Amino acid sequence: MKPGQFITIEGGEGVGKTTNIQFVESLLQQEGIEYLLTREPGGTPFAEEIRELLLAKRDENVSSDAELLLMFAARAQHVAEKIKPALAKGSWVIGDRFTDASFAYQGGGRGIDWARIEQLEQWTLQSFKPCFTLLLDVDPQIGMQRAANRGELDRFEIENLEFFNQVRAGYQRRVAEDPERFALIDASVSLEQVQEQIKTQLLAFIKRSNQD
Numbered sequence: 001m002k003p004g005q006f007i008t009i010e011g012g013e014g015v016g017k018t019t020n021i022q023f024v025e026s027l028l029q030q031e032g033i034e035y036l037l038t039r040e041p042g043g044t045p046f047a048e049e050i051r052e053l054l055l056a057k058r059d060e061n062v063s064s065d066a067e068l069l070l071m072f073a074a075r076a077q078h079v080a081e082k083i084k085p086a087l088a089k090g091s092w093v094i095g096d097r098f099t100d101a102s103f104a105y106q107g108g109g110r111g112i113d114w115a116r117i118e119q120l121e122q123w124t125l126q127s128f129k130p131c132f133t134l135l136l137d138v139d140p141q142i143g144m145q146r147a148a149n150r151g152e153l154d155r156f157e158i159e160n161l162e163f164f165n166q167v168r169a170g171y172q173r174r175v176a177e178d179p180e181r182f183a184l185i186d187a188s189v190s191l192e193q194v195q196e197q198i199k200t201q202l203l204a205f206i207k208r209s210n211q212d
Contacts (some may be wrong), residue, residue: 011136014143108170
């Protein structure tokens with residue numbers, strides 16, 4: 001059986017991930033592709049409990065190292081119990097964020113040394129990574145305004161503009177390091193224009209995967 005493909009959707013706050021993940025689902029359905037939708041942090045009962053710890057606002061300062069280690073603890077469980085088994089059965093997996101988010105948020109936003117995250121990535125995941133990543137990109141000032149309109153903010157969403165500028169820079173660095181895997185989507189334009197970009201990029205990836 002041919003293994004499935006692992007697709008991730010990445011981006012900072014307010015880029016429209018939720019709406020556009022639904023659009024990705026509709027495209028896969030139109031193509032007759034069986035898929036599993038999951039998210040990070042989270043994806044399994046154990047990993048979802050870690051998600052709650054990570055997102056809850058609290059008086060205690062959470063160290064950057066503790067935050068990073070919890071992210072990778074949830075990810076290790078997620079990959080072992082959900083993502084790899086689905087791929088092995090031939091199902092595609094759509095991931096709402098993955099390791100790129102750790103480089104962007106903990107590396108870019110928190111300032112953790114890139115090499116330390118790479119070491120943790122190698123120890124936890126070895127060479128496992130997504131086959132294709134859609135990165136929704138928008139000016140953080142616009143993204144923060146959109147996020148504020150959604151309702152109550154979590155522990156990450158209440159960070160300041162400089163933090164999200166650094167997150168965006170972290171994502172841009174990931175694209176520069178692995179350009180073949182990424183499709184950069186301009187999320188500042190209308191939803192219709194965003195989804196036209198996604199459709200073009202995703203259908204091209206599906207065509208390539210069918211030829212492999």
